[in-house]
Amino acid sequence: MSDAVVENIKMKVVANQLPEDSEKIHSMAESPLHHVDLASLAKQGLQEGGVHFCEKPLMGLLTLRCHPSAKQKTAIKSLLGVALPMEPLTSATKGDVTVRWISPDEWLITLSGDKAFDLESRFQDKLEGHYSLVNISGGTTVFELSGKDAMNVLKKSTTIDFHSKVFPTDKVVSTLFAKSSAIIRRLDEQRFELVVRRSFSDYIWLWIQDASKEYGLVVDA
Amino acid sequence: MLHIYCPHCAEYREEEEFHAAGQAHIVRPLDPDACTDKEWGEYLFFRKNPRGLHHELWVHSAGCRKFFNMTRDTQTYEIKEIYKIGEKPSVVDSSVPQEIASGAAS
Numbered sequence: 001m002s003d004a005v006v007e008n009i010k011m012k013v014v015a016n017q018l019p020e021d022s023e024k025i026h027s028m029a030e031s032p033l034h035h036v037d038l039a040s041l042a043k044q045g046l047q048e049g050g051v052h053f054c055e056k057p058l059m060g061l062l063t064l065r066c067h068p069s070a071k072q073k074t075a076i077k078s079l080l081g082v083a084l085p086m087e088p089l090t091s092a093t094k095g096d097v098t099v100r101w102i103s104p105d106e107w108l109i110t111l112s113g114d115k116a117f118d119l120e121s122r123f124q125d126k127l128e129g130h131y132s133l134v135n136i137s138g139g140t141t142v143f144e145l146s147g148k149d150a151m152n153v154l155k156k157s158t159t160i161d162f163h164s165k166v167f168p169t170d171k172v173v174s175t176l177f178a179k180s181s182a183i184i185r186r187l188d189e190q191r192f193e194l195v196v197r198r199s200f201s202d203y204i205w206l207w208i209q210d211a212s213k214e215y216g217l218v219v220d221a
Numbered sequence: 222m223l224h225i226y227c228p229h230c231a232e233y234r235e236e237e238e239f240h241a242a243g244q245a246h247i248v249r250p251l252d253p254d255a256c257t258d259k260e261w262g263e264y265l266f267f268r269k270n271p272r273g274l275h276h277e278l279w280v281h282s283a284g285c286r287k288f289f290n291m292t293r294d295t296q297t298y299e300i301k302e303i304y305k306i307g308e309k310p311s312v313v314d315s316s317v318p319q320e321i322a323s324g325a326a327s
């Protein structure tokens with residue numbers, strides 16, 4: 001097939017994985033920790049402790065892969081509202097959109113779940129050239145660890161140096177958390193975000209409970 | 222535990238984030254059909270096992286998932302240098318065959 005023919009095919013290759021009515025998302029989709037019933041744990045469990053845990057369920061996660069040209073960078077910036085972070089291990093946030101550097105040709109974009117399809121569609125309409133944008137929302141979930149001992153839990157679970165001198169706010173690392181893969185980002189001095197695989201989320205939740213025991217674990221709904 | 226510098230992430234990480242992917246600079250024969258069985262077999266299966274300097278391919282499997290090269294002393298485990306795919310090693314041993322020493326292969 002020649003390039004000219006390919007250009008003429010206007011095909012919609014993005015499919016919405018969620019119901020049109022965004023209100024329905026929470027009645028139709030279950031987060032990977034649905035069975036844990038974090039809302040009840042938040043009421044019944046400790047109200048004070050060194051470590052706070054919450055899940056950010058059903059977020060929209062998109063993996064962007066490309067070697068962006070100057071033109072593509074401009075287009076991506078206008079689509080996301082924020083420029084692609086080109087510096088290794090950095091991230092950029094604008095509103096509810098966060099873009100994380102994952103590798104020299106890969107970025108992880110997160111935004112609220114009901115806006116992912118819209119962003120995918122706009123990429124398809126506006127971004128030209130060679131790139132790939134894949135919705136990975138269904139395979140991942142997002143946790144947040146905070147509190148004065150959150151860093152101690154991370155130290156027990158990873159080999160990363162989290163001292164603020166080498167791990168400032170907005171830094172991102174892809175690493176192993178308790179031997180399972182995780183993308184960890186610092187939100188502020190005492191808050192960290194973990195993007196983990198859906199199939200490992202229950203294991204990581206159990207691990208976090210165990211690792212936080214000595215500090216007191218507070219579940220935030 | 223080795224402390225390994227990833228040239229893509231531009232920082233040191235623990236060995237558990239990496240996988241060794243064998244000998245570096247192995248060039249696929251340009252015309253496999255023209256290879257003798259011996260040449261093809263050596264390309265597929267035969268690897269060096271030096272005592273001393275070795276050029277290895279590593280992958281930052283739990284991090285950026287990119288490959289890079291490493292010159293390592295297999296006797297002392299000392300990492301002599303890290304260099305990206307396509308670059309030439311600067312630390313070379315006289316016992317290393319010429320096509321590697323000259324960096325002809327990627």
Ligand SMILES: [Zn+2]
Pocket residue numbers: 227228229230231281284285286287
């Ligand atoms: Zn890396």
